[in-house]
Amino acid sequence: MKAFEYATALSTDSARQLVADHGAYLAGGNDLLGLLKEYLVSANILVNIKSLPGLNQIESGSKNWTIGALVTVGQIEGHAEIKKTFPGLHEAASEVASQQIRNVATVGGNLSQHSRCWYYRHRDTVCLKKGGDLCYARNGENRYHSLFTGNDCISPVVSNLATAFTALDATAIVLRDGKETRMGLAELYQKAWENPTAHNSLNPGDLILKIEIPTARRRSAYLQASDKHAFDWALVNCAAAANVVDGKLSQPRVALGCISPVPHQVQAANDFLDGKILDDATASQAADLILKGAQPHEHNGYKVPLAHALIRRTLLKLKG
C-alpha cells in the first residue's frame, strides 16, 4: 500500500470534506485495503466513517425497516427478527465470505465492492474496467463472468446483499452533494450497465447511508451456487420475494446476481408470476423469461442452466 493520511469523521459533512477529491471512505476495509494493496485504487486519505452517528442501527417498522450502511453483515446474520421478517436477506448475509469478514464487513461496503474479475484484480493488467481498451475476459478466461451486459466489460456484480435487496425492492439512501438521495437498487447499479469503468452508480464522494426495505413482501428466499461450500463468491445467486396467499403469488420479485453488472431482474417475469400458483411449471416458465437473451461466453455457458435451476428452487422455497 502507498502511504496515506487517516482521519476519523464524526459527521457526514466532515466525512465528505475530509474525503475531498482523492480520499476514500473506510468502514470494514475488506475491499478497500485489498484494492489499495494491489494498487488498483489510490487514496491520499482514508476517512474512517465507523463513528458516524446512527448508521449502525437496524430499525424495524410496520411499513419499512431501515438498515444502516455501517451495520455489519454479521449483525444481519445474527439478527433473529431479520431472519423471521426477511429470510432471503438473512440467507444472503450468511453466505457472505467467512465469519472473520462478516464481523467487520458493512452493508454499504458489500454493496459498493468492486468487481472480482481476475483481469480487473490483476495489478499488471490494464483492462477496459481500469480505463484500458480491451475486456480481456471476453476472449479469455470468463467462467465467472456475465450473461448480460450493456457495455463491453463482462464482469458481474457479486454482492449477495444486492441480489436480496433487489428482490425485496429496497431503496438505498445515498448522501450526494450534501443531500440525501433515494436510489432503488436498479438505480444504484445502472451506471455499471452502461459504463465499463463503473462498479455502481455512486459518484466520487457519494456515501450510502441506509437501506430501506419495505415489509410488503412477507416471504423471501435466497440461494447461491459456488465452487466451494463456504467462503466463496457465488457463481450465480438468486433471491425471490413475494406474498403467498392460498398458494398464489402477489407482488413477486426475482433477482439474480453474478450474471450481469447489475442485479438482474426482468419485469416481464415478475408480471408473469403475479397471481400464479407456485409450481414447478410456473417457476420454470419464469426462469425462461428471466434468462431470455442470455449471451454466454466460451466458459460460462454453465451459468444458464445453473441460474435456471436456482430460480426454480428459490421460487419454490417461497412456498415455505
Next chain:
Amino acid sequence: MKSPEPENFGAHSRRTFLKTLGTAAVTAAAARAQSVAAELEKVNAEKTLGPGAVPVTLKVNGETLKLMLEPRVTLLDALRNYSSLTGAKESCDRAACGACTVMMDNTPIYACQKLAIEAQGREITTVEGLAKNGKLTKVQQAFWDKDALQCGYCTPGFVMSVTALLKKNPRPTAEEVKHACAGNLCRCGTHPHILQAVFQATGVNTASKTEVMDYA
C-alpha cells in the same frame, strides 16, 4: 513468550501498574482506560493523521502497546513486525486464508485487513494471550491431544476461530464448527482432527462422535 517491549514502551506497563493495585481498583482502572481511549478518539477525531508515523496505542492480550506507526500499517504488521507478537501468521495478506485471525473484543477478525490505527481502544487477543501461566486453554490442549495440525502455520488462526466460537456457542454441532472455521484454510488437510479437537474441548466423547470434515 517474551513480553513485547517496543522502544518507546511507557515506563509502567499495564501489568506492573495492575500488580500494584487490588482487584476493585483494577476494575475501576479498566473502566477508566476505556473512557480514556474514548476521550482520545474524540480528541483525535477529524484530525488528519499521517502519512508519516503517528503514536498508536493498542491493547493486546491485556497489555498496552505504545507504537509509532504509519496509518497504512495493518494490525497484523503492527503485531508481527512492531511488537514481536508473531503468533498471528501472515500468509495471503488479502483476507482470504485465516492465518492472521485474532480476536477484537472477542470477535474473530483478519488482522491483515484491519489498520492498526483503527484497532485503538479495542481489546485485541492473539494466540499468545490465551494460555495463562503456561497452562494451555482447553482448545489449545485439545489441538495438541488430537494432533490437529501438521505444518502448524494455520493453527493459531484455527485456534482463535474455535476459541471465539466456543465463547459464543459452548456446544456447537459439526456444521456450526465448519461454518465458524470456513474462513480458515489448512493446506495440510488437518480438518478431521481439528473437528475432533473441538469436540474434545467441548467435552464431547470424540471416539463416538468423530466424523470426517467434508470441506469439498
